[in-house]
Amino acid sequence: MTRKQNSGQKLNRRQFLTGSAALVGGALIAPGLVFASAPKKPKEIIVRAWGGAWGEALKAGVADGFTAATGIKVRLDFTEDNEIKPKIWAAVDQGRVPPIHVNWDTTTNATISALRGVTVDLSDLPNLKGLLPLAKPIGLKGYPLVNTYAYVYVCAYRPEAFPDGPPKSWSVLIDPKFKGRIALYDDGIGFTPVAVLVGGGTRKDIPDNMEPAWQFYRKLKKNKPLLGEDADFTNWFQNGEIDVACTISVNARAARQKGIKVAWTVPKEGCKVDTDGLWVPKGLPPNEEYWAKQFVNHALTKEAQQKWCSMLGLPPVYPGIKPPPDLVGDVAYPTKPGDFKNLLRIPSKVLVENQPKWFAKFNEIFQG
Amino acid sequence: MTGSRSKTVVLWSVVWFNLITLSLPTIIILGASFTSGDIVQFPPDGFSLKWYGKLWLLEDFKAAFLRTVYVSVICTLISIPSGTLAAIALARYRIRFRTALQVYLLLPFTIPLVVSGLGMMIIFGEIRILGQLWPVGVALCVINLPFMIWAVSATVNALDPDLENAAANCGAPPLQAFLTVTLPAVMPGVITGALLMFILAFNEFLVSLFLTDARIVTLPVSIYNSIRSVITPDLAAVSVVYIVIAFVAVWLLDKLVGLELFLRSK
Amino acid sequence: MSSDKPAFKYPLSWRILDHAENVAALWPRRWSPLTGYLLLVPALLLVFVLVIGLVYIFDYSLHELDLATYRLKDAFSLVNYHVALKSTTYRTVVLRSLGASFIVTAITTVLAFPYAYVMVRARSSGTRKFLLISLFLPFFIGQVVRAYGWLIILGKEGLLNTLLASLGLPPAKLIYNYPAVVLGLIQYMLPFAVLLIAPAITAIGEEIELASESLGADWVQTFRHVVIPLAKPGLVGSAVVIFTLTLTDFAMPEILGGGTTDFIANSIYDGFFQLSNPGLGSALSMILVTLGSVFVTVLFSLAGTGTLVSRENVR
Numbered sequence: 001m002t003r004k005q006n007s008g009q010k011l012n013r014r015q016f017l018t019g020s021a022a023l024v025g026g027a028l029i030a031p032g033l034v035f036a037s038a039p040k041k042p043k044e045i046i047v048r049a050w051g052g053a054w055g056e057a058l059k060a061g062v063a064d065g066f067t068a069a070t071g072i073k074v075r076l077d078f079t080e081d082n083e084i085k086p087k088i089w090a091a092v093d094q095g096r097v098p099p100i101h102v103n104w105d106t107t108t109n110a111t112i113s114a115l116r117g118v119t120v121d122l123s124d125l126p127n128l129k130g131l132l133p134l135a136k137p138i139g140l141k142g143y144p145l146v147n148t149y150a151y152v153y154v155c156a157y158r159p160e161a162f163p164d165g166p167p168k169s170w171s172v173l174i175d176p177k178f179k180g181r182i183a184l185y186d187d188g189i190g191f192t193p194v195a196v197l198v199g200g201g202t203r204k205d206i207p208d209n210m211e212p213a214w215q216f217y218r219k220l221k222k223n224k225p226l227l228g229e230d231a232d233f234t235n236w237f238q239n240g241e242i243d244v245a246c247t248i249s250v251n252a253r254a255a256r257q258k259g260i261k262v263a264w265t266v267p268k269e270g271c272k273v274d275t276d277g278l279w280v281p282k283g284l285p286p287n288e289e290y291w292a293k294q295f296v297n298h299a300l301t302k303e304a305q306q307k308w309c310s311m312l313g314l315p316p317v318y319p320g321i322k323p324p325p326d327l328v329g330d331v332a333y334p335t336k337p338g339d340f341k342n343l344l345r346i347p348s349k350v351l352v353e354n355q356p357k358w359f360a361k362f363n364e365i366f367q368g
Numbered sequence: 369m370t371g372s373r374s375k376t377v378v379l380w381s382v383v384w385f386n387l388i389t390l391s392l393p394t395i396i397i398l399g400a401s402f403t404s405g406d407i408v409q410f411p412p413d414g415f416s417l418k419w420y421g422k423l424w425l426l427e428d429f430k431a432a433f434l435r436t437v438y439v440s441v442i443c444t445l446i447s448i449p450s451g452t453l454a455a456i457a458l459a460r461y462r463i464r465f466r467t468a469l470q471v472y473l474l475l476p477f478t479i480p481l482v483v484s485g486l487g488m489m490i491i492f493g494e495i496r497i498l499g500q501l502w503p504v505g506v507a508l509c510v511i512n513l514p515f516m517i518w519a520v521s522a523t524v525n526a527l528d529p530d531l532e533n534a535a536a537n538c539g540a541p542p543l544q545a546f547l548t549v550t551l552p553a554v555m556p557g558v559i560t561g562a563l564l565m566f567i568l569a570f571n572e573f574l575v576s577l578f579l580t581d582a583r584i585v586t587l588p589v590s591i592y593n594s595i596r597s598v599i600t601p602d603l604a605a606v607s608v609v610y611i612v613i614a615f616v617a618v619w620l621l622d623k624l625v626g627l628e629l630f631l632r633s634k
Numbered sequence: 635m636s637s638d639k640p641a642f643k644y645p646l647s648w649r650i651l652d653h654a655e656n657v658a659a660l661w662p663r664r665w666s667p668l669t670g671y672l673l674l675v676p677a678l679l680l681v682f683v684l685v686i687g688l689v690y691i692f693d694y695s696l697h698e699l700d701l702a703t704y705r706l707k708d709a710f711s712l713v714n715y716h717v718a719l720k721s722t723t724y725r726t727v728v729l730r731s732l733g734a735s736f737i738v739t740a741i742t743t744v745l746a747f748p749y750a751y752v753m754v755r756a757r758s759s760g761t762r763k764f765l766l767i768s769l770f771l772p773f774f775i776g777q778v779v780r781a782y783g784w785l786i787i788l789g790k791e792g793l794l795n796t797l798l799a800s801l802g803l804p805p806a807k808l809i810y811n812y813p814a815v816v817l818g819l820i821q822y823m824l825p826f827a828v829l830l831i832a833p834a835i836t837a838i839g840e841e842i843e844l845a846s847e848s849l850g851a852d853w854v855q856t857f858r859h860v861v862i863p864l865a866k867p868g869l870v871g872s873a874v875v876i877f878t879l880t881l882t883d884f885a886m887p888e889i890l891g892g893g894t895t896d897f898i899a900n901s902i903y904d905g906f907f908q909l910s911n912p913g914l915g916s917a918l919s920m921i922l923v924t925l926g927s928v929f930v931t932v933l934f935s936l937a938g939t940g941t942l943v944s945r946e947n948v949r
Contacts, residue, residue, distance in 0.1 A: 046582045051596070075428060077582035078593045083907040087581060089704070096499050099581030116704060180807055186893040187908065226810055227893030229596065239789055241810075356701070360909055364723040367896045375853040382748040383765070389821045390772045393783020396793060400786055446680070454677035461670025469674065475681050477875075479688065480882030480926060482899040483919045486906065487687015490694070510680045517677065543658040544651055571776035574884050592778050595785070595889060607779040614774035618767055627766040631754055631832045 039287035044073040045295055047102040051078045052231030053254030054312065058104065061308025062299045069298065072291060080229065081105050082187070085113060088281045092118045098281040101292035106189075107147055107275045108351040111137060114144035115352065120280040122146055125293060127300035134275060135300075135317040138348050145279035146296060148305070149314045152332045152343060153190030153272045154264035156233070156252035161243035166265040170198040172244055174219045183236055183245035186227035188217070188362035189355070190272050191246045193346055195220075197269040206346065207354040210361075217365045227366060237262050249332035253313045266331045266342050273334065273343040394611055401604035428590070429606060435501060436587040439576075440569035442505025443512070447565045450509075451516030452558050456550065458517070459524040476511045484511050485578035492579065501584045504576060508569040515568060516561040522629070523557030556625045563624065567617045571610070688923070695916035706913050714917035724901060724918065728925070730812070731897040735880040738819045739873050745820070746827030746872065751861070753828070754835045773825040781889040784818050785809065788890075810892025818886040823879060827872045834868025835861070870937045877933075878926045898922045 047063065049055045055076050063074035077100055079087075084100065091098040103110070113119055114137070122128070122143040128135070135147045155167060161178070173182050184191055192213055196205050199212030226232070226242060233247040237255035245252075252262045278299060280292045298304055302318055309316035310324045315335050327333040334340050454473065463469060476484065488507045492498040531553065535545040551558075573588040580589055587606070594603050621627060661672065697706035698713045718724050753765040772780060787793045788808040798806060808814060838861060846856040862869070884899035896904070898918060905915025 048582070051594075073427070075582070077585075078596070079582065080596075080907075082910075086907055086910050086912075089910075090493055091499070094493055094496055094498070096493075096496060097583075099499070099583055112704075224894075231596070241789075356909065363904065363908070364721060366894060367723045367727060367901070372853055379748040379752050382745060383752050386745055386749050386824060387765075387768050390768055390824060392787060393780045393821075394771065394775060396786050397779065397783045450676035450680055453673040457670040457673035461673065462667055463670040463674070469678075473677060473681060475684055478878070478927060478930060479684055480878070480899065480919075480922050482882060482884050482902055483691065483923055484684055484687065486902070486915070486919060487684060487691050490690045491683065491687050494690075506680075506683075510683050513677060513680055541655045541658075543655050547651070567774050571774065573776065573778050588776060588778050591782070592885070592889075595778070595782055603782070607782060610775055610779050611771075614771050614776075617774050618770045621770070622763070622767075627763065627770065628759075630766070630829055631762075631836050 039290045041070065041072050042101075042288045042291055044075050045102065045288075045291060046075050046077050046100045047104060047295065048079060048081070048084050048100045049076045049104050050081075050230045052234050053250055053257075054230055057250075057308055057311035061306075061311055062295075062304045065304055065307075066295055066298045070291070070294065074295070081109050085109060088113070088118060089116060092281065092283050096283065097285065098283050101280065101284060101288060102295050103279050103281065105145070105277060105279060107137065107145070107277050107348060108355055110145040110277050110279045111140065111348050111352050113279065113281075114140055118282050119144040120282055120284075120289060120293070122280065122293060122296060125297045125300070127297050130319065131300065132317045132319050137277070145277040146300065147275040147277040147317055148299060149309050149312070149316045150273060150275050150334065151248050151250065151312075151314045152266070152334065153194075153246055153274070154249045154252065154332050155244065155267050155271065156237070156247050156249070156262055156264040157244040158237070158242075159261055159263050166263065167244065168268055170194060170246075170267045170269050172267075173198075173225070173246070174216070174223050176223065178223065178243050180224040180226075181241070181243040182220075182223060183226040183228065183233060183242045183247065184220075185247070186229065187359040188366075189359070190248070190274070192358045192362065193344055194246075194269055194272055197344075203344070207350050210358070214361060214365065217362065221366055225366075234258075249330075250312045250314065253326075253332075264332060268342075270342045270344045271331075273340065273345050397604050397607045398611065401608050429587075432585055432587040432590040433609075435584060436570055438501060439505045439508060439586055440566045442502055443508040443569035444562050444566045446506060446509040447513060447516045448558060448562055451513055451561055451565075452520050452551075452554065454513075455517045455520035455524050455557070456554065459521060460529070473517060474514055477514050481511065481574045485575035488575065489578040498579065499581060499584065504579045504584070504586070505569070507575055507579055508572050509565070511572075511575055512565055512568045515564050519561030519564055520554055520557040522560075522632070523554045527553050556629075560621065560625045560629065563617065563621050567614075570613065691916045691919050693916075694912045695920050697913050699911045699913050704910055714913045715921075717914060718917045718921055727896050727898055727901050728921070730895065731881050732925070734812075734816055734819065734897070735877045737816060738823060738880045739876045742820050742823045742827045742876055743831075743869065743872060746824055746831055747862075747865075747869075749824075750828045750831040750835055750868075754832055755840065769825045769828055772821075777822060777885045778889070780822065781818055781885060784814070784821075784890060788814055788817075809890060810894075812891075812895050814890045815887050815895050815897075818890045819880050819883060822883075822886065823876045826875055826879065830872035830875060831865060831868040834865040834871075838864045866937065870933065874930055874933055877929060881926055881929075882922060898925075 045066075047058070049058050055078065059074070059076065063076070066072065067074055077084075079099075081103075084103065088098045088100070088103070090096075103113075105113075110119070122145070125143070125146075128143065128146065134150060136143065137145055137147060155170060155172075157167060157172075159166075161181075172178065188195075192210070193206050195213035195216045196210060197203070197212075199214075199216035201209065201212035205212065226236060228236070230248065230251050233242075233245055233251040234254045236242045236245070237252065237260050238258060249264055252264050256262045278296045280289065280296065284292060299308065300318065302321070305316040305318035306321050309321065313324060313327050313330075313333065315323070315333055323330070323333050323335070331339075334343060457463065458466065458470065458473075471478075479487075485507075488503075488510070489498065492503050492507075497503045527550070531549050532545050535549045536542075540548065571588060572586075573592060576586050576589050577592065580586055585593070587610075591603065591606055594606075618627070661669065694706065695714050696710045696712070697708070698711045699705075700707045749765070749769075753762055753769075756762045756765065785792075789795070792809075794808055795806065798804070842860060842864070843856050846860045847853070851859065881897075882899050883897060884903065887895050887897040887900050891900075899922070902915050902918045902922065905911050905918055909915075
């Protein structure tokens with residue numbers, strides 16, 4: 001009996017020692033395992049975004065969901081996309097931490113930054129699988145950025161100012177009846193290629209002969225347009241400051257949702273269609289870079305794409321999502337190839353090489 | 369003021385015009401911040417304190433506010449010794465090239481603010497301190513230093529040089545004379561200057577625009593960014609905070625040195 | 635000679651002061667004429683930061699932007715100055731800024747002078763205090779918040795247009811144009827002007843005005859021939875400050891201008907951040923600095939330095 005007890009005790013002690021060793025060893029390794037699978041969470045992720053309806057859509061559609069899933073706060077920074085570019089470039093050049101974690105940018109801007117080598121490759125994100133081909137950037141290796149949706153620079157107008165129906169041509173912008181009541185983006189983005197067509201040129205003239213556009217702009221300047229950013233258009237429609245504008249449908253829809261009577265159309269010369277995307281700058285600390293990429297990954301989930309893009313009213317890159325009820329069949333929500341017929345899509349390469357020149361020339365004409 | 373009726377009428381009508389122009393924005397913002405509606409307009413759409421409630425819950429607002437306080441404190445702390453010593457040196461000590469040095473010390477005024485901001489952004493970037501908050505405090509001190517020197521100069525010029533001679537006569541070594549006679553005498557100027565520096569740093573916008581980014585944004589830049597993107601009445605509530613601080617500062621300035629100091633001739 | 639008096643304890647503060655004196659005594663007596671320069675060193679170093687910044691900007695302005703890589707080329711070139719000086723855009727911007735500076739200086743001086751005069755000559759200190767507070771409050775509230783207030787006042791649905799509508803008048807376009815910017819600048823510069831003119835008026839004793847009137851001049855003539863000439867130092871100082879501040883202003887044209895009334899500072903900002911061309915932005919900066927300095931030098935040589943430079947009072 002004693003023997004049995006003894007051996008029982010011995011076994012117990014050995015078991016106990018082995019057990020506790022395993023426990024301690026496990027306790028030491030386990031955090032390592034946890035660390036290996038998810039780096040330390042930063043206090044917040046800063047995402048550059050456009051203001052007004054855009055920021056609200058990103059917050060409700062992507063950021064809030066990300067915060068709920070990971071507990072990391074998301075802060076939106078409303079610095080203009082053109083302005084953050086040199087700041088990020090300078091930070092990367094000087095080996096400093098960039099000011100933001102994720103940049104919600106136009107595909108053109110993102111491509112310029114990608115060519116400069118300041119973007120982090122996103123190819124390993126799991127949610128890239130199954131997205132529409134629109135999501136992959138053209139002409140770049142891998143995924144230095146991810147396109148997230150498409151949009152159209154429509155001709156938005158106040159129906160009360162157009163009792164005979166929507167404007168049929170962009171030349172309404174130089175109609176003296178609307179002097180001081182028209183608006184464009186402050187660098188001419190979204191309109192300059194179309195201006196070539198309104199000015200009498202053809203699609204073949206883009207980008208080698210932009211003179212018809214410059215001539216149209218010179219006429220347009222006499223009509224005293226307001227120049228601004230996304231949120232300005234919504235404010236201007238809301239406050240009754242403008243009658244017609246070339247702006248992304250999102251801004252007009254935002255005013256409409258606040259009860260203002262706004263509509264939009266694609267005039268006969270057409271409208272520019274483009275994409276926006278997300279990218280992550282280089283130089284972030286490894287844990288912050290990891291979570292920044294997680295944010296981008298989250299933005300590509302079905303729920304995020306659905307909520308985000310339906311709030312914006314734009315066709316997403318996640319396949320199979322139905323348009324919001326007020327945009328079924330709308331010109332600003334192109335989904336089928338036929339919808340793109342009257343829309344102008346300029347290849348990224350052309351935009352990257354020419355858009356800065358177009359911005360400078362626009363600036364020259366309108367500030368001069 | 370002496371004089372005829374017409375003089376009073378003409379001058380005072382200009383004064384009232386100025387008063388209205390100066391205070392109208394303040395009153396409007398105050399009024400618009402109490403709106404119960406969702407867009408900024410005046411007269412406000414109903415009365416409500418809801419935007420003030422939202423304000424304190426805004427983490428971003430609190431963070432930007434604290435950063436502004438931090439930056440202003442650094443600016444004031446650096447400016448007090450450098451500005452005071454410079455003012456005393458210019459007024460009391462024998463200095464050749466006095467005018468040249470005075471012109472040099474006025475450079476923060478003569479160099480346009482936008483150029484100063486850009487220059488400092490470039491230098492701070494080169495020495496890799498851009499993106500931190502304390503250099504912003506140093507930068508704000510640099511651009512506002514002439515104010516500090518000016519404030520202390522006003523008091524130093526009024527100081528009787530014989531007081532220091534008397535102290536030396538009583539056996540006080542130079543540092544002690546400085547600390548026990550000169551410094552207390554110029555204290556009103558130093559306090560005025562310090563208060564001015566703090567308020568100017570607190571309100572400073574343009575140089576901060578160049579030197580801050582989303583991680584370290586200060587309140588004036590944050591307000592500016594918000595005006596450009598999203599104008600909701602909580603912006604009016606934030607502005608009211610500035611108005612309140614301005615009131616406090618004016619009251620403090622008056623209590624400490626009296627606003628009439630600024631009317632005195634040099 | 636009682637021995638129960640406590641021994642005198644040398645206070646700590648005196649001990650510290652003695653050590654401080656020993657440190658101060660390290661400054662050799664031979665160099666005591668240079669003490670002034672020593673005291674100036676911290677301030678000189680701080681301002682030196684601006685000088686270095688200016689040097690960098692000058693350097694940047696001499697390099698052209700390589701559009702392929704978006705970096706400044708290594709070679710020295712004057713192409714930025716060429717663009718800045720020859721292009722009609724920038725010429726318009728410069729003329730616009732200069733024009734605004736003259737207009738704002740003129741109007742603000744006219745508005746500020748009576749205010750300063752009334753404030754200095756006010757009999758009751760209550761009036762004076764009220765006027766001073768009304769001046770300092772906007773000064774301490776800051777440019778951005780006040781511009782925001784004017785946005786609300788001048789907007790389409792703003793205060794003024796609501797007023798016009800109630801009077802049955804059509805709404806006016808009061809904002810996002812040049813006059814709005816000029817108005818914004820005038821109301822922003824007003825406190826500066828008053829504070830720079832007031833000391834000069836204080837220096838004019840009231841008896842001089844009384845003397846002039848007792849000799850038969852009415853108040854307008856007294857103003858024209860006595861008060862204003864004697865207040866010249868204040869007017870000069872005020873004109874210099876307002877001119878340079880308006881010429882170099884950024885926030886008002888940006889917030890109230892609607893994007894089409896860029897001043898030089900806005901063009902500089904756009905050069906750096908919209909066009910990503912530090913070379914061009916720097917060239918414009920150098921031009922701005924030159925313009926400002928030229929004007930200040932011209933005015934100072936014509937009219938003296940006014941109330942901006944303090945007097946000497948060496949022991």
